[in-house]
Amino acid sequence: MTTQVGIAERIRTANAEFMARVGKAAPSLVRVRRAQEVIPVLTGRTVLHAGPPITAERLCGPMRGAILGASVLEGWAKTAEESARLLDRGQITLRCAHDWNAVGPMAGIISGSMPVFEVRDQTSKTTAYSTINEGIGAVLRFGAYDPMVIDRLRWIAEILAPALDRALQHLEGLALLPLMNRALSMGDEMHQRNIAATSLLFRALAPALAKQSAPPNALARIMQFLSENDQFFLNVAMAACKAVMDGARGIPLCTAVTAMSRNGVEFGIRVSGLGETWYVAPSPVPDGLYFPGYAAADANPDMGDSAIVETAGLGAFAMAAAPAVAGFVGLASAREAIATTQAMSALTLGPSPHFKIPALDFAGTPTGIDIRRVVEVETTPIINTGIAHRRAGVGQIGAGIVRAPLDVFQQALTAFVERYASPAASPGGRS
Amino acid sequence: MTTQVGIAERIRTANAEFMARVGKAAPSLVRVRRAQEVIPVLTGRTVLHAGPPITAERLCGPMRGAILGASVLEGWAKTAEESARLLDRGQITLRCAHDWNAVGPMAGIISGSMPVFEVRDQTSKTTAYSTINEGIGAVLRFGAYDPMVIDRLRWIAEILAPALDRALQHLEGLALLPLMNRALSMGDEMHQRNIAATSLLFRALAPALAKQSAPPNALARIMQFLSENDQFFLNVAMAACKAVMDGARGIPLCTAVTAMSRNGVEFGIRVSGLGETWYVAPSPVPDGLYFPGYAAADANPDMGDSAIVETAGLGAFAMAAAPAVAGFVGLASAREAIATTQAMSALTLGPSPHFKIPALDFAGTPTGIDIRRVVEVETTPIINTGIAHRRAGVGQIGAGIVRAPLDVFQQALTAFVERYASPAASPGGRS
Numbered sequence: 129m130t131t132q133v134g135i136a137e138r139i140r141t142a143n144a145e146f147m148a149r150v151g152k153a154a155p156s157l158v159r160v161r162r163a164q165e166v167i168p169v170l171t172g173r174t175v176l177h178a179g180p181p182i183t184a185e186r187l188c189g190p191m192r193g194a195i196l197g198a199s200v201l202e203g204w205a206k207t208a209e210e211s212a213r214l215l216d217r218g219q220i221t222l223r224c225a226h227d228w229n230a231v232g233p234m235a236g237i238i239s240g241s242m243p244v245f246e247v248r249d250q251t252s253k254t255t256a257y258s259t260i261n262e263g264i265g266a267v268l269r270f271g272a273y274d275p276m277v278i279d280r281l282r283w284i285a286e287i288l289a290p291a292l293d294r295a296l297q298h299l300e301g302l303a304l305l306p307l308m309n310r311a312l313s314m315g316d317e318m319h320q321r322n323i324a325a326t327s328l329l330f331r332a333l334a335p336a337l338a339k340q341s342a343p344p345n346a347l348a349r350i351m352q353f354l355s356e357n358d359q360f361f362l363n364v365a366m367a368a369c370k371a372v373m374d375g376a377r378g379i380p381l382c383t384a385v386t387a388m389s390r391n392g393v394e395f396g397i398r399v400s401g402l403g404e405t406w407y408v409a410p411s412p413v414p415d416g417l418y419f420p421g422y423a424a425a426d427a428n429p430d431m432g433d434s435a436i437v438e439t440a441g442l443g444a445f446a447m448a449a450a451p452a453v454a455g456f457v458g459l460a461s462a463r464e465a466i467a468t469t470q471a472m473s474a475l476t477l478g479p480s481p482h483f484k485i486p487a488l489d490f491a492g493t494p495t496g497i498d499i500r501r502v503v504e505v506e507t508t509p510i511i512n513t514g515i516a517h518r519r520a521g522v523g524q525i526g527a528g529i530v531r532a533p534l535d536v537f538q539q540a541l542t543a544f545v546e547r548y549a550s551p552a553a554s555p556g557g558r559s
Numbered sequence: 560m561t562t563q564v565g566i567a568e569r570i571r572t573a574n575a576e577f578m579a580r581v582g583k584a585a586p587s588l589v590r591v592r593r594a595q596e597v598i599p600v601l602t603g604r605t606v607l608h609a610g611p612p613i614t615a616e617r618l619c620g621p622m623r624g625a626i627l628g629a630s631v632l633e634g635w636a637k638t639a640e641e642s643a644r645l646l647d648r649g650q651i652t653l654r655c656a657h658d659w660n661a662v663g664p665m666a667g668i669i670s671g672s673m674p675v676f677e678v679r680d681q682t683s684k685t686t687a688y689s690t691i692n693e694g695i696g697a698v699l700r701f702g703a704y705d706p707m708v709i710d711r712l713r714w715i716a717e718i719l720a721p722a723l724d725r726a727l728q729h730l731e732g733l734a735l736l737p738l739m740n741r742a743l744s745m746g747d748e749m750h751q752r753n754i755a756a757t758s759l760l761f762r763a764l765a766p767a768l769a770k771q772s773a774p775p776n777a778l779a780r781i782m783q784f785l786s787e788n789d790q791f792f793l794n795v796a797m798a799a800c801k802a803v804m805d806g807a808r809g810i811p812l813c814t815a816v817t818a819m820s821r822n823g824v825e826f827g828i829r830v831s832g833l834g835e836t837w838y839v840a841p842s843p844v845p846d847g848l849y850f851p852g853y854a855a856a857d858a859n860p861d862m863g864d865s866a867i868v869e870t871a872g873l874g875a876f877a878m879a880a881a882p883a884v885a886g887f888v889g890l891a892s893a894r895e896a897i898a899t900t901q902a903m904s905a906l907t908l909g910p911s912p913h914f915k916i917p918a919l920d921f922a923g924t925p926t927g928i929d930i931r932r933v934v935e936v937e938t939t940p941i942i943n944t945g946i947a948h949r950r951a952g953v954g955q956i957g958a959g960i961v962r963a964p965l966d967v968f969q970q971a972l973t974a975f976v977e978r979y980a981s982p983a984a985s986p987g988g989r990s
Contacts, residue, residue, distance in 0.1 A: 313883040314745040314755050324745050327758035334765050335782040341775050348769040355762040451917035452744045462918050486882035487893050487918055
């Protein structure tokens, strides 16, 4: 007979297995491929999007904008207007990126011809994909879709991606966790600040890029693009975190969160012991600093798969490593940055075996968000985030922090109890 | 009549002028040149060396080793043994690098054919030079001089230096203080840790390097060299700090230190109000961590011009920005790193107007070492330093911290009093 004590013990074992799997993870950046080559669902007029599943009529402005841009890029329509008609008639299929081993920041739109990074975890054999970061300003992921955005995406697909792929082949892949831990010691939290990780990635790739006999001007443009984009590493970090978290999913009786994500309308989480179900609630509007001319009234509710980095112990969870981010997301001091990391410790299973914070004497970042603790202390995960304008076509208008809604953790805990602790539940779980 | 009160007030004004000059400094990395083109003393068999002036018979092992290497490099002799005979017969002339606007880490040997970085401060019109960092392991600056060391120096002179110079020309120079402040927010203190500054420099130069139509393999080797050498920026930081400090020298009645340096035998300082005089005492042996197989008994006394970075508010003075350095130099915790920076505040005129520490809520690093305060509190500047084997030809055996000897500050203060506060002193000083 299953007693409460018995379940508590089995949850402890399951959660220890979660941390053990996280500890053994060793994701590498192995190659760059056209999305449709490696993500089988991307046939016809199909796009992947960030966050839990959503239908066309419920899309927020910036995600809609990004889909219109992808439609033009793919040649499904000549203009954004034509694309909007396709979308409204249900002729563009929307799929949740997380369901297809993929993640994307903000709108997170991935269409077939876009190149994606492939990250492979050698231990769990999990593979994760993410798009290549476009830079800042008017970019597809924030909902911009003007011709400059489309041209840049074409250059990324035709010139940058093959060069990056050749460089990765030459290096035989690039181990990501050591690089990410090093970046953490250099002030990145790898959500709103990726300058160190980007610089380290650039240093690792540049010699191999230089070996390719590209014309000097093409090579120089590639280097310029990489060297001007401080957030370039974000997408790589997301794929690495997705691979690590997916390697720890599906553990019966495990109460740790394996994904937090937002589609700009809803915020959702997945839990290791609860399979692929999303627990969702309305996505909150971030609290942050706005670029001149914008205010909270212009902001779209929080959006993007990028909260996968917090799920894995980075971003706001690693805020103590990145005091320079504190001001950028609206905190008042370095002490608040440390307090943020410490507050997240109350919600998690333990310190990261990979990510260490020098300012905290190399303590690991809080890792393994436990839905029981979140509900018990009524404190939810903090996420460092970019803020998109609510209208399609505008782009980023600020950055800040957002709190995950408590409701999703309560829903998940209720489902957990129903599955594992109700008299009808089978002892082994059904994940 | 000059009263004590009058002098205190005039010292305050002089020291305010010091900080104002530091604040206005804007050094740029402008070009790379053969040393003999820009440092006129480097004719015949002459080398510059680190630290206060020294004669051949008093040289320590590693500095002697570096001079033998330079002699072979310049073709003054075919072998180290022949070079040793030249040196012992007084046929190699030694000059203090600081006297010729130059600085070099550790042995700091600069001979005519070596390329040097040129840093120019646009405000004070001061120019400073430093060698190009060779990497770690067996390198000339630590006293190694085997054929591999000489070959690397040749490649640096023939291939790397012209490429770096063309890249700098293309960029029309590179402003250094913004880059250095950014690196400080990325965990560098720019003495024992330069990975962030090196990465940022690399990102700035790489596109311009790629534009040159060098053969792919040559370009790849350049990129590989830059990307493997985490200390590459140290020499640039030293030249930048030298330019800033030299821009503030020669201020009558100023009690701030403008140089701290060591030749491996003596530790010396210069003071703004005391002209070009070195105040010297025996150089201490660093307290630190040794590579496996080595111990304090193998260590040479502290050596190098690199303490110019502490003089300008970096290195150990910026330890709070670089908790990851703390362990490397033998401190126990991040708290000790913060304590080190705070302790240095007691010795200095004020916070750096350029270098800010995120973990201390962007407080400026302690800057302008005041000889009066050092003598008064009997606490001397801390310097982060590399440790060379005392024998020529071995190289680096560890890293640690060293305390400047109190004696040099006492000597300087005595000289200051004699010059400015004795009844015979003229009110205006004689600097």
